[in-house]
Amino acid sequence: MVDLDKLIKVAKDVRERAYVPYSGFKVGCALLTKNGKIFSGCNVENHGIMAICAERVAFCKAISEGEKDFEALLVIGGKDDLIYTTPCGYCRQFISEFCQKDFPIYMYYGDNKLDKKTLEELLPDNFNL
Numbered sequence: 001m002v003d004l005d006k007l008i009k010v011a012k013d014v015r016e017r018a019y020v021p022y023s024g025f026k027v028g029c030a031l032l033t034k035n036g037k038i039f040s041g042c043n044v045e046n047h048g049i050m051a052i053c054a055e056r057v058a059f060c061k062a063i064s065e066g067e068k069d070f071e072a073l074l075v076i077g078g079k080d081d082l083i084y085t086t087p088c089g090y091c092r093q094f095i096s097e098f099c100q101k102d103f104p105i106y107m108y109y110g111d112n113k114l115d116k117k118t119l120e121e122l123l124p125d126n127f128n129l
């Protein structure tokens with residue numbers, strides 16, 4: 001069972017550490033592994049074009065710690081208030097490397113609103129070699 005309150009708290013905390021001097025759009029996410037660990041990620045911008053999204057930060061942190069089985073992802077984002085924020089196209093494809101089509105992705109936004117979509121809903125046809 002996914003403890004969404006915990007994921008929301010982790011995502012909110014890490015979002016405060018987003019490095020976004022260019023867009024001001026702060027994203028935080030919490031990635032839950034099947035064995036109950038949570039990896040956080042925030043977006044990190046750069047004056048070049050090589051910014052990295054919160055989602056890929058979380059996945060890379062988890063994978064570099066030996067985790068490859070994921071249960072759920074929760075994403076939050078916005079400049080000030082939290083607005084409906086989904087993983088970008090690049091991240092959707094990246095996530096599809098490690099997660100099945102039914103992998104749940106939660107979007108927490110507004111005044112305590114929550115939406116859930118599967119990876120397949122967000123990326124019906126991922127690229128495959």
Ligand SMILES: [Zn+2]
Pocket residue numbers: 053054055056087088089090091092
């Ligand atoms: Zn992204």
